[in-house]
Amino acid sequence: MSLINRLDTRSDDFRTRLHALLAFEASEDASIERAVADILLDVRTRGDGAVLEYTHRFDRVQAASIRELDIPRADWAAALEALPREQRAALEAAADRIRSYHERQRTETWTYTEPDGTVLGQKVTPLDRVGLYVPGGKAAYPSSLLMNAIPAKVAGVGEVVMVTPTPDGVRNPMVLAAAAIAGVDRAIAIGGAQAVGALAYGTPSIAPVDKIVGPGNAYVAAAKRRVYGTVGIDMIAGPSEILVICDGNTPADWIAMDLFSQAEHDELAQAILLCPDAGYIAQVEAAIARLLPTMPRAQIIRTSLANRGALILVRDLEEACAIANDIAPEHLEISTAEPERWADLIRHAGAIFMGTHSSESLGDYCAGPNHVLPTSRTARFSSPLGVYDFQKRSSLIKVSGAGARTLGRVAATLAHGEGLQAHARSAEYRLDDGSAS
């Protein structure tokens, strides 16, 4: 098996090979689906008792009540105090930058008045209550907590309730510290489908939320999909992806490491380079070979690059941009001179990193924009997680007496055309400005 796939857009089989590399089908596991359906029904029916029972069974944590599983604020504060000074400063710097970027995403209520006095507009309000899932154990990323909780608080969400499993009672202090920094309102040491069910349906001890966000394992993802409709959910993420467009002038080691930084997430992660310079591609491949053995997560990186990674020789950077739009990558690095020129050609990408200094890892932690991004080509129709995911809109319609006379005729004509006579008559009553009753 070669280190990484090599493609050339001039080959006849290029499209076929590219699409084979990109193909990823999220599979549904019937046994997970069944287990999750049972757990959700049980939580919905028995509430706290069911949550306590599953927490005992799956996390080996015994508690007589949900209150015992609440992680007190004093513990978050203690975790924050106990952090090494550099880590605390880094978390706080990241939180400040994330907050400042997301504040620019806030949408405000607007209205306008028409000449006849009719007022139209849109009222923007935050969600009342949001549930934030934070995985336990090794997949517990404090950066992910910041990226999910801060936009919710910036939106003005009244209560952000975090759930996180603590297998064998082991808590992650960096996650608790991040919760304190992000302004989370409550933290409960529960996880899995039972935590998703408790948040969606509510129990006597856990008020139901309006939306559930945050990453989780296959059980959590299946549970989120099932409660969607009862509550809102964020997108279910696929494997992470990076696409690098490089003109061949960035240090080859930098690009190799950028590809690694995606590949180290997961064996299914995808790292692809598009470059018009064959000599440079060879340099990057050499850098990969040289640097790979030095990486602690070399085994994951190796599998990811061999199965799903690629170095692709393109005719020119215009062609690279066209391919990028076809791939619609989660992360796109444009590591070239004049990156804006190429960014202008990009229609579909979760995040666009421009210039040689903008490594994806800076965006993952602290540049400011969100690191929860659309994967698996969904950037064609969806957006990074943002403040807009925690606000919703209500149309505002205040029709004046004069407005009702104009609009009433139009509405009545169309309603009669659709065979909806009550609609028509309701509009017609308003034509007479109060004398119709």
Added chain:
Amino acid sequence: MSLINRLDTRSDDFRTRLHALLAFEASEDASIERAVADILLDVRTRGDGAVLEYTHRFDRVQAASIRELDIPRADWAAALEALPREQRAALEAAADRIRSYHERQRTETWTYTEPDGTVLGQKVTPLDRVGLYVPGGKAAYPSSLLMNAIPAKVAGVGEVVMVTPTPDGVRNPMVLAAAAIAGVDRAIAIGGAQAVGALAYGTPSIAPVDKIVGPGNAYVAAAKRRVYGTVGIDMIAGPSEILVICDGNTPADWIAMDLFSQAEHDELAQAILLCPDAGYIAQVEAAIARLLPTMPRAQIIRTSLANRGALILVRDLEEACAIANDIAPEHLEISTAEPERWADLIRHAGAIFMGTHSSESLGDYCAGPNHVLPTSRTARFSSPLGVYDFQKRSSLIKVSGAGARTLGRVAATLAHGEGLQAHARSAEYRLDDGSAS
């Protein structure tokens, strides 16, 4: 069975009765799910051939190619020309108002530059291609076509492809006329799960779209749910709802007709009045009894009101607003003096109609705001269909050399804390401003 349920917030069983009335569980029909899964797989595998076969089987329309099922633009134009003048004027007036309201929803790209030269922002782009489902037969509402297609075109969507079944070859001229007015780009006479599959996966004759919107029957809804992820979809709508808050000073006939205008949609539709004046409630009930026999859709209205409708006596308008927030209705009419005072208390509603002249029917057709609204309490976390549903965002990140030195330290610290060393090293390379290779 009484004409309509009567509740009183002062009764001990009020909450129980209210929640029983509101309860609505969208049921999944296993046979529909199986049929739809088979059709989708078949369309994905066999493309045009499968679509043609199902169109023959379900709509009794035989065609040798998809091209034969394309409804030529000349036919839309002819349908528009043939409309009675008043209907055409009404459709055009509605389209103009819908367009002008939605133009205010457009979001623009923004960026800002930090003191060290780092540029951050968000690029906003329209979706490339959108599929619009328009039901055939009696449920074909031209107003619905306008409400779905116009926001997409205002967003700048390159191609809006409409699909609509034409059972036995019968086309709805008002729908074709609306397509011409709304600026739809292509219309194909196919429907059902096969049309959804063709739009989602693409066939040799139908380019795949990025999002599918528009109402449909249970098969269409199941198909949309299944292709979600491959493409975006709008919300699957539940039964339509109206909640009226009235101070008792609006003509009782008007309120009765407003309740009818919701109830006439569907036996499952829900119409509820909240009022602090018992005498007025009696007047509305009398108006219902008197007016109901005059309605062409009396049978549907009767069933809807008896099973799911209610006249609720409240203590005061503050309590009415609190109940409205709990219900989170699709449509809320505040038929009172000083409606803004009460609208300010409303956090959750799809659309808020203020004042006695603002009947829901005006909003359904031509006030300007969208009539595709969140149902079944989803207004707690979702919004009316809008231009924002046809735009998406990409984060923009251009880190300067100086920025990379500041951000690189923060990112590296956090990445080491999360055990992601390639992330850390990728950031650390940029600390040295180009000399790291």
